Amino acid sequence: MNTEISSFAFHKIRDYVHRTAGIVIGADKTALVTGRLWRRLELTGHSTYESYFAFVSSAAGEQERQVMLDLLTTNETYFFREPAHFDFLRNQIIPELGPHKMRVWCAASSTGEEAHSIAMVLSDTLGKCDWDILATDISGKVLETARAGVYRAERINHIPKDYLQRFCRRGIGDYEGMLAVVPSLRSRICFEQHNLLHERASDEQFDVVFLRNVLIYFDQATKQKVLDNILKRLRPGGWLILGHCESLQGLNVGVKVMRPSIYRKPEVAQALLKRLAS
Known part of the structure; x- marks a missing residue:
């Protein structure tokens, strides 16, 4: 499996998250995207991020779209933050x-x-x-x-x-x-x-x-x-x-x-x- 992400795949994923959730993933966040998604490639049987995103974008990838969105939009919190x-x-x-x-x-x-x-x-x-x-x-x-x-x-x-x-x-x-x-x-x-x-x-x-x-x-x-x-x-x-x-x-x-x-x-x-x- 290729854990490198092409600029094409990175742009497609960033664009999808922005259109769907409004969240801007910075151009310098390739490590964040690959760090959160690489295991999903393995689990869904895809060797590249291009192939993975093509699957996510298909009718068969509806459930995986939510998984990807969850992984890329979840942020850490804790009790009584900013008290x-x-x-x-x-x-x-x-x-x-x-x-x-x-x-x-x-x-x-x-x-x-x-x-x-x-x-x-x-x-x-x-x-x-x-x-x-x-x-x-x-x-x-x-x-x-x-x-x-x-x-x-x-x-x-x-x-x-x-x-x-x-x-x-x-x-x-x-x-x-x-x-x-x-x-x-x-x-x-x-x-x-x-x-x-x-x-x-x-x-x-x-x-x-x-x-x-x-x-x-x-x-x-x-x-x-x-x-x-x-x-x-x-x-x-x-x-x-x-x-x-x-x-x-x-x-x-x-x-x-x-x-x-x-x-x-x-x-x-x-x-x-x-x-x-x-």
Whole structure:
């Protein structure tokens, strides 16, 4: 098997990922592509990336297309990544929203650590009040891990100690060295496959959207499209949270920056006044 990838095959794979998921694979990422896909060539019986991509593009390769997309779009995450956002959720957003049903969209949930971290904060601060989380990702494979809520114990380092005791259980027997999120927490999260390039089919509205460490993989036009789709589902007065290394500079979005990486959609009255003044 030839583990080298031609510029033709590399371009075809990059183009497919960009068209399908909006993600830009840099021209210098040949090692990433081959590192993630070479075993798939072996398992599907192809000796070159050209042959493999021809198979992926055929009707017979429908299942393998999803496998390839999963491998090339899955990014590492961990519990309570960028903890200042969870502090802001706990200390400012939740008290300000007050006692009504709270809906949160974790818009690129990967293997579920972020969604479970949000759920721990909501359960701690809101208890049994009416709240729920929609957690979506383009990859069906990572969502299987997310729904199970079982992780290697070494991934717990960033979970606050009291949360660890209340919301997690250590595995025994065959699950030695693993950590499981308690069922009562998992039941408040709906994990669903969704491509952010597409609009949500329903007219659901969310109080908070976590869209962290996703936009960095998109070009400017794709960022605009994704944000348009996201902001349609963020209620007036709702909060949008990006990753610390991301910004909305150069994009046409109707949200106000509250602090770096944290934005708020204007209330209906504020938005109307702004339109009348323009």
